[in-house]
Amino acid sequence: MSESKILIVEDEVRIAEILTDYLKQAGFAVEHKERGEGVVEHVKACPPDLILLDLMLPGVDGLEICKEVRKFSSLPIIMVSARVEELDRLLGLELGADDYICKPFSPREVVARVKVALRRLKAQVEATKSEEKELFSVDEEAERISVKGTTLDLTRTEFKLLRLLASRPGRVYPRAQLVDLCAQQEGEPAFDRVIDSHIKNLRKKIARVLGDQEVIHSVYGVGYRFEIA
Ligand code: CA
Numbered sequence: 001m002s003e004s005k006i007l008i009v010e011d012e013v014r015i016a017e018i019l020t021d022y023l024k025q026a027g028f029a030v031e032h033k034e035r036g037e038g039v040v041e042h043v044k045a046c047p048p049d050l051i052l053l054d055l056m057l058p059g060v061d062g063l064e065i066c067k068e069v070r071k072f073s074s075l076p077i078i079m080v081s082a083r084v085e086e087l088d089r090l091l092g093l094e095l096g097a098d099d100y101i102c103k104p105f106s107p108r109e110v111v112a113r114v115k116v117a118l119r120r121l122k123a124q125v126e127a128t129k130s131e132e133k134e135l136f137s138v139d140e141e142a143e144r145i146s147v148k149g150t151t152l153d154l155t156r157t158e159f160k161l162l163r164l165l166a167s168r169p170g171r172v173y174p175r176a177q178l179v180d181l182c183a184q185q186e187g188e189p190a191f192d193r194v195i196d197s198h199i200k201n202l203r204k205k206i207a208r209v210l211g212d213q214e215v216i217h218s219v220y221g222v223g224y225r226f227e228i229a
Contacts, residue, residue: 004118005029007048009039009065010080011057015103019052022107023114036060040068047075050117052110053097055081055090063095070096076117080105084221091174091222100172100222120170120227135228136215138163147209157185158202161195165216165226174223199224 006028010016013034020030031048033039036059043051051069055062066077077096081087082103090100098117101110137146143159145152145166154162160181165173175192182190182198203216217225 003029004049007051008032010054018107022111026111039065050076052078066095076121150209152205160185170227172219172225
């Protein structure tokens, strides 16, 4: 496989250097931009395979870059920020980033997430839709979800949650959005721990069919992501 090209957009040179070293060691080609200006044009002219995009940048910020890139490309974007609250806000804006990483991070973790995002992209391209359907199928009318042909015994809220998560595999859904969904569903205010317990139950029910294969993944400090490995 030809090496994938990662574009790092990061104004903290030291961080960019460390990431560059680790990514190169992992077999990636790396480019680095220190400022936001010109990044969108650069991506248009010579698209990388993935962008590691810092949020706070001199010139044009990461938010604007992500929005602009999404207008013409679906290449994986991993947003990086020093503040969890900022990541929360970003998720609320539904920018279409593929993953979010909070500083400080371990470079190894970043490399792992880059690999995951690229693998996911490859899988998306290659996987036939029907294969996925065979594993997970949603019957909207009957409000039923089957895994490998076995219908899950779900409550209405669980159905809504799983349907939402499974509608966009790989996408991170912020906790706040899931809390809203539950509140709507149950007609009373919901709390974070309510979501956690629904997720726990869903995992248990799915595990009865799939065993150890985890499909609902926690994204620390952010929310949940559905993905069939
Ligand atoms: Ca920065």
